[in-house]
Amino acid sequence: ETMVVVAANGGGIQAAAWTARVLTGLEQKCQATSKCGHRFGKSIRLISSVSGGSVGTMYFVNEYENDGTLPDTGLKQIVKRAEGSSLDHIAWGLLYPDLARTANILPWAFGFFRLDRGQTLDKAWLREEMTWPKREGIEVGLSGWQDDAVAGRRPGVIFNTTIAETGDRLPLSTVRLPQRSPGGIRYRQLFEGIEPKPTIPVVTATRLSAAFPYVSPAARAQEPPDARIAEDGYHE
Numbered sequence: 001e002t003m004v005v006v007a008a009n010g011g012g013i014q015a016a017a018w019t020a021r022v023l024t025g026l027e028q029k030c031q032a033t034s035k036c037g038h039r040f041g042k043s044i045r046l047i048s049s050v051s052g053g054s055v056g057t058m059y060f061v062n063e064y065e066n067d068g069t070l071p072d073t074g075l076k077q078i079v080k081r082a083e084g085s086s087l088d089h090i091a092w093g094l095l096y097p098d099l100a101r102t103a104n105i106l107p108w109a110f111g112f113f114r115l116d117r118g119q120t121l122d123k124a125w126l127r128e129e130m131t132w133p134k135r136e137g138i139e140v141g142l143s144g145w146q147d148d149a150v151a152g153r154r155p156g157v158i159f160n161t162t163i164a165e166t167g168d169r170l171p172l173s174t175v176r177l178p179q180r181s182p183g184g185i186r187y188r189q190l191f192e193g194i195e196p197k198p199t200i201p202v203v204t205a206t207r208l209s210a211a212f213p214y215v216s217p218a219a220r221a222q223e224p225p226d227a228r229i230a231e232d233g234y235h236e
Helices: 012-031 039-043 052-062 075-083 087-103 117-125 142-151 202-209
Strands: 004-008 044-049 156-162 169-173
Touching: 004 012, 004 052, 012 039, 012 052, 012 075, 039 044, 044 052, 052 075, 052 156, 052 202, 087 117, 117 202, 142 156, 142 202, 156 202, 169 202
Parallel strands: 004 044, 044 156
Antiparallel strands: 156 169
């Protein structure tokens, strides 16, 4: 069978919309051809993305059905979700909870002030103002998408990001990566020694991949209280 591998690059909202538009457009072309049908979507085995490309990838891959195909209808809505702006949510997070936390002028530990502009971006990408039957799909953990990739229900994805302190590549992946992938600090290495293993929600993994300095914050893992934390500096 044909195997399609996609590399989706960055560039903000434009890259998100372009990634979604190209992938849905090719699927629509395929569905309109009798000899193709749903073969394009089923042939995509891996999408590696970064920045805005990760946002378009998230919305596209989320729409896969249990049989590993894309639906006949609703593909245009994927593009609408991808091209929607989230700047209002980021501005709200920056001006209210983040500023209050930085200046220590309000009891930010309560209510809205437990949020930051990164978490408000997660909420913005849920697009609650739009009708969206599969909204909960991007709230599940990456481990759920990993199970789907193994079973052939959706393509594998690699949301590429970096360790802020060192600049090392950190692929947040739903496929098994080579043991010695260049520059890669794999997920299982990052959380080595921590039990039970945490899982990152898909929407958060996407946000980490799409992070841009000052617009979105650097992030750290929230370990369970009983975690056994290795003293390697990465778990802080």
